[in-house]
Amino acid sequence: MAVNESMVQDIVKEVMAKMQLGAAPTTSHGVFSDMNEAVAAAKKSQQIVRRLSMDQREQIISVIRRKTRENAEILARMGVDETGMGNVPHKILKHQLVAEKVPGTEDIRTEAYSGDRGLTLVELGPFGVIGAITPCTNPSETVLCNTMGMFAAGNTVVFNPHPAAIKTTIYAINMVNEASLECGGPDNIAVTVEKPTMETSAIMMKHPDIPLIAATGGPGVVTAVLSSGKRGIGAGAGNPPALVDETADLHKAAEDIVNGCTFDNNLPCIAEKEIVAVESIIDELLHYMVNEQGCYLASKEEQDKLAATVITPKGALNRKCVGRSAKVLLSMIGVEVPDNIRCITFVGEKEHPLITTELMMPILGIVPAKDFDDAVEKAVWLEHGNRHSAHIHSKNVDRITKYAKAIDTAILVKNGPSYAALGFGGESICTFTIASRTGEGLTSAKSFTKKRRCVMTDNLCIR
Ligand code: NAD
Numbered sequence: 001m002a003v004n005e006s007m008v009q010d011i012v013k014e015v016m017a018k019m020q021l022g023a024a025p026t027t028s029h030g031v032f033s034d035m036n037e038a039v040a041a042a043k044k045s046q047q048i049v050r051r052l053s054m055d056q057r058e059q060i061i062s063v064i065r066r067k068t069r070e071n072a073e074i075l076a077r078m079g080v081d082e083t084g085m086g087n088v089p090h091k092i093l094k095h096q097l098v099a100e101k102v103p104g105t106e107d108i109r110t111e112a113y114s115g116d117r118g119l120t121l122v123e124l125g126p127f128g129v130i131g132a133i134t135p136c137t138n139p140s141e142t143v144l145c146n147t148m149g150m151f152a153a154g155n156t157v158v159f160n161p162h163p164a165a166i167k168t169t170i171y172a173i174n175m176v177n178e179a180s181l182e183c184g185g186p187d188n189i190a191v192t193v194e195k196p197t198m199e200t201s202a203i204m205m206k207h208p209d210i211p212l213i214a215a216t217g218g219p220g221v222v223t224a225v226l227s228s229g230k231r232g233i234g235a236g237a238g239n240p241p242a243l244v245d246e247t248a249d250l251h252k253a254a255e256d257i258v259n260g261c262t263f264d265n266n267l268p269c270i271a272e273k274e275i276v277a278v279e280s281i282i283d284e285l286l287h288y289m290v291n292e293q294g295c296y297l298a299s300k301e302e303q304d305k306l307a308a309t310v311i312t313p314k315g316a317l318n319r320k321c322v323g324r325s326a327k328v329l330l331s332m333i334g335v336e337v338p339d340n341i342r343c344i345t346f347v348g349e350k351e352h353p354l355i356t357t358e359l360m361m362p363i364l365g366i367v368p369a370k371d372f373d374d375a376v377e378k379a380v381w382l383e384h385g386n387r388h389s390a391h392i393h394s395k396n397v398d399r400i401t402k403y404a405k406a407i408d409t410a411i412l413v414k415n416g417p418s419y420a421a422l423g424f425g426g427e428s429i430c431t432f433t434i435a436s437r438t439g440e441g442l443t444s445a446k447s448f449t450k451k452r453r454c455v456m457t458d459n460l461c462i463r
Contacts, residue, residue, distance in 0.1 A: 084320070108153060109124070236437045242260075252393075273358060388410055
């Protein structure tokens, strides 16, 4: 039984009223008070989805794309209003990227072997109902992207989202179910509970009808999922270093790195979190960052105040600072700056708390290295073995190759901003679930399938 229609309606009406966008949708879909009921509804829906043709699935995905484009601004504003993190223009871009570049059914490809003894196909089939845990940093982006991929592969999905982003999540879930219904598909292709908690998460993870769990978030949730006894896709934390050597185009490197670092106030897990630069070029790089790219050079005293503000005495992040702009962060330590300041920088050792911690805010420390090899060593140390993302600005392909092998990350962007890895100003697909820990890398529909071998003996080979 779908519950609390009125709550979903209230959320939608509140947003529509705030944005003066006219009439709110009159239905709500996919929201349950009880996790077991949510799983049951997704299971019932999956029995219909598995019988849909690929063409029908693709039609539904194309309506999800359209609705994502049409609702990009609403979702962006909801995300910022509800979580207090990120910024609206960049979140709009992220939703447009989801609409355009998250793959659909074309990602599901069959392998074929044919010869004297017949024809064998290896087909990618659905798991059934997938459990998904999503972060507050990219809430609706992850829900939409996961739903499109999982549904393209013939699954339905139960979300246990971050409670701090539940309204935004519900809006996105309602939207994908409306897309399915509009095309004659079932309701509840994606579902959630109105109050997600650790308990609802545990029920979902242990539920016998959920064979696969995809977790997007910090180290805690990935470890929890990988300890569940189920197959798990773990998209965990990063701390991506951007290495700059003396062969780089420093002007462009400064622009790319600051653009990447400040995208959505540094919320994406792939975004540049610190720079490691060879000593001889630091002055010039800083010059471009400060004089051309809107970076504020923090004094030692300001760095100490920032560290005491953004990191709690127990070493955790102060959630009131995550995803805030440089201007807001500086105002928290009593420094007022003009609107063109978009990033805070300083030179410090790799152990500096503002450098070694994954902050998810536009604070970009620069670690000096005596030469390229020293820079590689420091960058590998700073990535903390997450094997998630790293970046390099260098014209020397031997060095790029050496760095790529040493750091061994799911993503390595060369001579560009980090978001090129999401297909924004770079080639290939978009995803907001990067499974570095379990090895799928940038997830897409095929990541949510299981392989099936289909064998015809002695026939259908027509070579
Ligand atoms: P978070 O780890 O606090 O929460 C993520 C999700 O996990 C939430 O839904 C939360 O409720 C849940 N959760 C947390 N601990 C759990 C546990 N022990 N058991 C069950 N569920 C648990 O992260 P966040 O602040 O929402 O997001 C930021 C973090 O996520 C960063 O570390 C970032 O790098 C990472 N992230 C990774 C990717 C990726 O694709 N690899 C994408 C986005 C964010």
